[in-house]
Each structure stands twice: as structure tokens, then as C-alpha cells.
Amino acid sequence: MIELKPCPFCKSEARMISAVRWLRLNGKRGRTRGLYWYVGCSDPECILYLDKELKNTRLIFLSRSRGLVVRRWNRRVE
Ligand SMILES: [Zn+2]
Numbered sequence: 302m303i304e305l306k307p308c309p310f311c312k313s314e315a316r317m318i319s320a321v322r323w324l325r326l327n328g329k330r331g332r333t334r335g336l337y338w339y340v341g342c343s344d345p346e347c348i349l350y351l352d353k354e355l356k357n358t359r360l361i362f363l364s365r366s367r368g369l370v371v372r373r374w375n376r377r378v379e
Contacts, residue, residue, distance in 0.1 A: 306375045308342035308349055315374060316343040316351050319367075338367045340374040 305315035317340045323332040340362040341351020349360055364370035 305340065305371060308344065308347060310349060311342065311344050311347045313342050313344035313347060316341055316353075317367075317371070318351065318353060318355075320355060324363075335365050337363050337365055338370045339363045340370050 305317060307313060308315060317338060319336055319338050321334065322337050323334050324337065325332050339351055339355065341360075342349040344350060345352075351361065355361075362370055362374050364373070
């Protein structure tokens with residue numbers, strides 16, 4: 302398990318999920334299907350809340366790389 306720091310806004314526990322999605326990648330035409338990692342907050346009241354079904358999500362941290370999304374999330378806490 303990679304350790305995720307708590308939410309930078311509300312200090313709630315972070316949540317990470319993975320999902321297969323069709324997404325447009327930076328600098329590429331069309332959409333690419335792949336497994337993406339999402340990190341967010343587990344508190345539904347928080348602006349960084351990550352819904353388990355990825356529905357009520359306002360700001361998201363996602364990447365095809367699990368390590369990268371974890372580093373981005375953890376860096377925001379600093
Ligand atoms: Zn939060």
C-alpha cells in the first residue's frame with residue numbers, strides 16, 4: 302500500500318480508486334481507453350470529494366500512473 306496523505310482542505314482520509322475510462326489525453330486526438338487512477342477526499346462535504354462511482358466529483362486528480370497520482374496528491378498537502 303502506498304500511503305496517501307490526508308485531504309489538504311479538511312484533513313479527512315484520502316480515497317483512491319481505479320476505473321477503466323475513455324478519456325482525451327493531453328496532446329492527442331480522440332480518446333484513449335485505459336485504466337485510470339483517481340485520488341480524492343472521502344468526505345462528501347469537501348470540494349475534493351471523490352465519489353466511488355465518479356459522479357459527484359468536482360476537482361479530480363487522475364493519472365494512468367498510480368505512482369504519479371499519489372505524488373501529485375501528496376504534494377498538494379505541503
Ligand atoms: Zn477533504
